[in-house]
Structure formats: structure tokens, C-alpha cells
Amino acid sequence: MAEHPQRSAIRIGISGWRYAPWRGRFYPKDLPQDKELAYASHQVCTVEINGTFYSLQRPEFFAHWRDETPGGFVFAVKGPRFITHTLRLRNIDEPLANFFASGVLALHEKLGPFLWQLPPTLPWDAARIEPFLQMLPRDTEAAAALARRHGRRMAGRSLTETDARRPLRHAVEIRHPSFACPAFIAALRRHGVALVTADTAGKWPLLEDATADFAYVRLHGDKALYSSGYSDEAIADWARRIGAWSRGATPRGARLAGPRPRATGPRDVYCYFDNDIKVMAPRDARALMGALRLPMHPEAPGEGMPIADGQPVERE
Known part of the structure; x- marks a missing residue:
């Protein structure tokens, strides 16, 4: 984390950490798989938890991730696709309670923003989007209260208490062009929810409207989705943009x-690289940290380790 004179924090990280092509390239060849998060957490200062998008996790998993990472580390947590893609933000009272009961509160002070990625087939509809934004808990006590309304499937595997009251942040990533409208931006600002600035190699909208007291950036690749690395010039340009957001400009x-x-x-600015297929994400994250003159973690093992291209992997 970097503290600036204006007292904003810039966090640069990666989206997920468990990828087979990273082993022997980003991760040392002899590193046990269950130590990969610990290793990654000394290379960057934040990570998106992607597993929560695909299925509900368990409180002991979140507690383990919390304890595996150093002080000051922060996790972003991706909301379930069951809510965003299957139910498409309708009839989500119990699923939302189940998600917040699944253990996210076990991250304690390491719990960062929640990411809600909408499907490319879902257009802007105020009647659908605004109630969803209104439902999102704004602090950990509200999240715990919501978690206590969980369904039967969470019995014996839920966490419905918080260790302290802390504010919560939410960010929405859109993929339908109809969201590029003033009404959606106004809705986000009313609810204090950040619009994700997503670079997707031109596939989906790239918007940079500031709508909250923090910015959230996802860099999926500027030439090829999920695989292309960022050039020095591109890294410098993103550093310029992040610097402006951090100043409130x-x-x-x-x-x-x-x-x-x-x-x-x-x-505050959170930025995550999701161009993981060819092992570009950790390399580019470190390059952007350097461009922003952010301190590299002093205990980082393998400092300066070269990262070679990996083989493509299947994505969902």
C-alpha cells in the first residue's frame, strides 16, 4: 500500500492466484500449491478472490486466506455469478444473505471491496439495477445482519458475526453498451458504488467515470482478452490515470x-490485472507498481524473478 500526501491509498494486484501455467514461471518450481497465496501476497498488496464467483466458499477458507497473508494485505471479493448471471439481480434476497454468510467477514481488516460483474447480456434497466444497489450492505454490521437471514443450505457452514464495524465498498463491472449512459452513472453516484474501469481489448465498454470515493480498475488485456501483456507505454498511461484518480481528479x-x-x-484506487493466460498478470502488476513508485514488499521472495510466457489455459 502506498500512502500519498493526500492520504489516498493505491493498491495494485492480480485477479486470482491459482493458475497452473504460473507454476515454475511466477511461482518457484518447488513451491507447494498451498503456499502460492502466501508467495503472491509478498509480490503484490492485493488479490481478487475469484472462487466466490463460481461457488459459495466456507468461513474456514476465508480465515485461512486471512492468516496466510501479511499485515496490510487486502482482498477484493467477487460476488456470485448465481446472483448476477443466473438470477440476473432478481429475487436475490436469500442468495445475497447466503453469500455474506459464507465467511467473507472472516477476512476481518483484510476485507476490501466487493466486485459485482454483470453479464454482457444484461442491459441497463433502472428498475432492476437500483434495487440491487440499494440492497448492498454498507458496513460489516449490516452485512452480518443480512447474513443472519441465510437459507437452510448454510446451516453449519456460516459466519454471521463481525469482529468490528467497518465500512464496505462495492464496485460494478458492466459489459452491455447500454450502461454507457448518464442515468446509470447518476445511480452509482447516489449509492456511492464505484464503476469498474475495465480494459477488455475493445470487447466491452471502457468507461472512466468516477462514481464513489474510490476507483476500481480491471486490466484484462489491451490487445488480446485475458492474454496480452501491457507495453511500457501502456503501463505508463495507466499509471498516469491512476495517479489522477488518487488525487481526486x-x-x-x-x-x-x-x-x-x-x-x-x-x-483510493484498486487495480487488478486479469491477463493471466500467458502469465502476464503478475509481471504487469509489478511493472505498474514500479511506474507508480510504490514500494515493493521488503520480504518479497524471488525479487526480480523473470516471468516467461506460459501456455494458454481454458477460462470460464
Whole structure:
């Protein structure tokens, strides 16, 4: 984490950490698989938990991840696709309670923002989106209260208490072009939810509207989705944009769907590389940290280890 004079924090990390092509390239060849998170957490200061998108996890998993990582580390948690893709944000009272009961509160002070990725087939619809934004808990006590409304399937595998009251943040990643409209931007600002700036090699909208007191960036690849690495010039440009967001400014040349935001104080920034197929994500994350002059973790093993291209892997 980097503290700036304006007291914003910039966190650069990776989306997920368990990928077979990374072994022997990013991870040392003899590193046990159950030590990969610990290793990655000394190379970057934040990681997105992707497993929560595919299925509900368990409290002991989150507690283990919390204990495997150093002080000051932060996790972003991806919301379940059952809520966003299957139910498409309708009739989600119990599924949302089940998610918050699944153990996310066990991350304690390492619990960062929640990521809600909407499917490319879901268009902007205020009647659908606004109630969802309203339902999202804004602090850990509200999340615990919501978790206590979980369904029977969570019996014996739930966590419905929090160790402390902390604010919670939420970010929405959109993939349908109809969201590029002022009404959606206004809705996010009313609810204090961040719009994810997602670079997807031109496949889905790339918007840079600031809608909350933090910014959330996902870099999936600028030339080829999930696989292309970022050039030095591209890294420098993202560093420039992140620097502007951290100061509370709008980056020069920002692609906006709504009116420019009012002047605000500095924003925290979370940025995750998801170009993992060819092992580019950890390399690019470290390069962006360098461009932003963020301190590398002093205990990072394998500092400066070269990362070679891996073989493509299947993605969902």
C-alpha cells in the first residue's frame, strides 16, 4: 500500500492466484500449491478472490486466506455469478444473505471491496439495477445482519458475526453498451458504488467515470482478452490515470458516460490485472507498481524473478 500526501491509498494486484501455467514461471518450481497465496501476497498488496464467483466458499477458507497473508494485505471479493448471471439481480434476497454468510467477514481488516460483474447480456434497466444497489450492505454490521437471514443450505457452514464495524465498498463491472449512459452513472453516484474501469481489448465498454470515493480498475488485456501483456507505454498511461484518480481528479482524455464529477477529495484506487493466460498478470502488476513508485514488499521472495510466457489455459 502506498500512502500519498493526500492520504489516498493505491493498491495494485492480480485477479486470482491459482493458475497452473504460473507454476515454475511466477511461482518457484518447488513451491507447494498451498503456499502460492502466501508467495503472491509478498509480490503484490492485493488479490481478487475469484472462487466466490463460481461457488459459495466456507468461513474456514476465508480465515485461512486471512492468516496466510501479511499485515496490510487486502482482498477484493467477487460476488456470485448465481446472483448476477443466473438470477440476473432478481429475487436475490436469500442468495445475497447466503453469500455474506459464507465467511467473507472472516477476512476481518483484510476485507476490501466487493466486485459485482454483470453479464454482457444484461442491459441497463433502472428498475432492476437500483434495487440491487440499494440492497448492498454498507458496513460489516449490516452485512452480518443480512447474513443472519441465510437459507437452510448454510446451516453449519456460516459466519454471521463481525469482529468490528467497518465500512464496505462495492464496485460494478458492466459489459452491455447500454450502461454507457448518464442515468446509470447518476445511480452509482447516489449509492456511492464505484464503476469498474475495465480494459477488455475493445470487447466491452471502457468507461472512466468516477462514481464513489474510490476507483476500481480491471486490466484484462489491451490487445488480446485475458492474454496480452501491457507495453511500457501502456503501463505508463495507466499509471498516469491512476495517479489522477488518487488525487481526486479526472484523467486527461477520460472516456465518460456521464457528466464530470464534482471536485472531491483524494480517492483510493484498486487495480487488478486479469491477463493471466500467458502469465502476464503478475509481471504487469509489478511493472505498474514500479511506474507508480510504490514500494515493493521488503520480504518479497524471488525479487526480480523473470516471468516467461506460459501456455494458454481454458477460462470460464
